[in-house]
Amino acid sequence: MAVLGITIALLVWMATLLLISIWKHIYSSWKLPPGPFPLPIIGNLFQLDIKDIPKSLTRLAERFGPVFTLYLGSRRIVVLHGYKAVKEVLLDYKNEFSGRGDNPAFQVHKNKGIIFNNGPTWRDTRRLSLTVLRDLGMGKRGNEERIQREVPFLLEALRKTQGQPFDPTFVIGFAPYNVISDILFHKHSDYSDKTGLRLMYLFNENFYLLSTPWIQLYNNFSSCLQYLPGSHRKLLKNVSEIKDYASARVKEHQESLDPSCPQDFIDSLLVEMEKGKHSAQPVHTSEGIAVTVADLLFAGTETTSTTLRYGLLILMKHPEVEEKLHEEIDRVIGPSRVPAIKDRLDMPYLDAVVHEIQRFIDLLPSNLLHEATQDTVFRGYVIPKGTLVIPTLDSVLYDNQEFPEPEKFKPEHFLNEHGKFKYSDYFKPFSAGKRVCVGEGLARMELFLFLAAILQHFNLKSLVDPKDIDLSPIATGFAKIPPRYKFCVIPRSQA
Numbered sequence: 001m002a003v004l005g006i007t008i009a010l011l012v013w014m015a016t017l018l019l020i021s022i023w024k025h026i027y028s029s030w031k032l033p034p035g036p037f038p039l040p041i042i043g044n045l046f047q048l049d050i051k052d053i054p055k056s057l058t059r060l061a062e063r064f065g066p067v068f069t070l071y072l073g074s075r076r077i078v079v080l081h082g083y084k085a086v087k088e089v090l091l092d093y094k095n096e097f098s099g100r101g102d103n104p105a106f107q108v109h110k111n112k113g114i115i116f117n118n119g120p121t122w123r124d125t126r127r128l129s130l131t132v133l134r135d136l137g138m139g140k141r142g143n144e145e146r147i148q149r150e151v152p153f154l155l156e157a158l159r160k161t162q163g164q165p166f167d168p169t170f171v172i173g174f175a176p177y178n179v180i181s182d183i184l185f186h187k188h189s190d191y192s193d194k195t196g197l198r199l200m201y202l203f204n205e206n207f208y209l210l211s212t213p214w215i216q217l218y219n220n221f222s223s224c225l226q227y228l229p230g231s232h233r234k235l236l237k238n239v240s241e242i243k244d245y246a247s248a249r250v251k252e253h254q255e256s257l258d259p260s261c262p263q264d265f266i267d268s269l270l271v272e273m274e275k276g277k278h279s280a281q282p283v284h285t286s287e288g289i290a291v292t293v294a295d296l297l298f299a300g301t302e303t304t305s306t307t308l309r310y311g312l313l314i315l316m317k318h319p320e321v322e323e324k325l326h327e328e329i330d331r332v333i334g335p336s337r338v339p340a341i342k343d344r345l346d347m348p349y350l351d352a353v354v355h356e357i358q359r360f361i362d363l364l365p366s367n368l369l370h371e372a373t374q375d376t377v378f379r380g381y382v383i384p385k386g387t388l389v390i391p392t393l394d395s396v397l398y399d400n401q402e403f404p405e406p407e408k409f410k411p412e413h414f415l416n417e418h419g420k421f422k423y424s425d426y427f428k429p430f431s432a433g434k435r436v437c438v439g440e441g442l443a444r445m446e447l448f449l450f451l452a453a454i455l456q457h458f459n460l461k462s463l464v465d466p467k468d469i470d471l472s473p474i475a476t477g478f479a480k481i482p483p484r485y486k487f488c489v490i491p492r493s494q495a
């Protein structure tokens with residue numbers, strides 16, 4: 001009898017829970033964009049393939065249209081799919097959707113720095129960082145020279161492999177790492193430097209972990225999953241280690257600061273901190289500066305490094321593209337001059353290849369999470385403040401009208417019938433609007449100059465037949481992670 005009573009009570013309890021959830025859902029969502037019906041507690045988890053959430057979002061867009069609502073745990077998410085909707089949200093509603101959605105893996109960055117800052121200091125931190133980066137050469141000759149100074153070190157490290165197979169992850173990664181280290185710390189490291197290698201290992205591992213199915217679950221159900229063992233613990237530990245490294249550099253700079261002569265990014269931010277330290281609510285604190293530095297170091301290294309690594313693999317799969325690049329480089333730059341940004345004008349093919357690599361690899365397919373900063377009426381729907389917003393980038397980069405056969409790697413996507421470079425407004429790997437990538441200019445310069453320099457001096461040699469190279473990412477989540485591979489670089493003078 002007692003068992004029957006408990007069973008009935010449980011059933012009644014569950015039915016009540018379900019009814020309350022249905023009622024709450026209908027009440028709170030009657031003006032929200034359409035979407036699949038969520039279950040209590042888990043929401044729409046079963047409608048998503050956690051191994052490839054971006055693909056699931058594309059499927060849901062086919063069912064519900066370019067603007068739809070999803071629930072994951074207690075998180076309400078509005079997804080934008082396709083050029084029009086994404087651009088509208090990012091550019092026409094730039095303030096309304098400029099908040100940053102919470103990323104539990106980056107708890108120690110929360111509301112500090114730039115990337116994961118959804119608090120009142122984001123705007124000033126971003127603005128000041130951009131000003132300082134610009135003063136240090138962002139978008140001007142300063143960065144071009146910085147990258148050009150790095151080129152001989154990269155080439156030397158590649159020569160040292162002596163035509164033997166090697167994993168490019170850290171050799172290639174050191175080039176963007178040194179460029180951003182120079183900006184942030186006025187520091188250059190040897191390619192065998194232990195600290196540099198350790199940091200790059202952490203960035204690389206984090207980028208991978210952030211894209212695994214477990215972390216997709218963790219980020220949406222962290223309030224329960226945080227108590228379990230799992231790779232989220234490793235991720236959180238790595239994030240803290242990177243932040244501790246940045247904090248130590250900030251402390252060092254504080255001790256040696258000469259306010260009349262700031263040497264690098266950290267010095268310049270410390271000078272601003274000193275100026276504002278007597279205000280009631282100082283915007284810049286040493287912890288905030290450390291998080292900003294950690295943000296720029298991670299974002300400034302891993303994104304460019306992964307793009308270059310993925311790009312080289314793609315070129316090995318398409319030797320005919322590599323051949324055309326050698327021809328253009330030899331014709332425009334020649335065998336010894338260091339590539340320059342002005343060469344871009346005379347090198348439409350390399351320019352198109354760099355664009356196509358970024359389009360094809362679709363590095364951050366679901367962008368970074370945005371958040372509605374206020375109740376907003378969008379296309380007749382009411383999107384409440386605090387709703388998470390995903391302006392998907394893959395839906396723009398893989399638009400099949402703009403880029404016919406988007407699944408194929410075709411530099412022709414960015415070339416006109418005369419072989420000249422063709423601009424596309426659908427090229428949005430850096431997003432757009434108020435949160436647009438802070439390092440876009442730097443990253444684009446690095447990709448062009450480093451790729452030009454590598455191909456000017458080396459032929460790429462795959463260890464397997466090009467047709468057996470599989471370009472599919474090994475993990476898709478936060479980012480698309482390229483397969484691990486080894487290859488050889490053969491000096492062209494010996495080829």
Ligand code: HEM
Pocket residue numbers: 100114115116126180295296299300301303304307363364367368369429430431432434435436437438439440442443
């Ligand atoms: C291939 C290279 C890169 C790609 C594809 C890329 C892409 C992106 C994307 C999609 C976002 C999110 C924009 C949004 O929320 O709407 C972003 C944000 C950001 N990126 Fe990059 N990025 C790259 C390189 C860099 C570099 C080199 C730096 C640093 C110098 C950098 C620093 C940042 C920062 C600080 C943010 C946060 C902006 C904010 O929240 O206000 N990125 N990036």
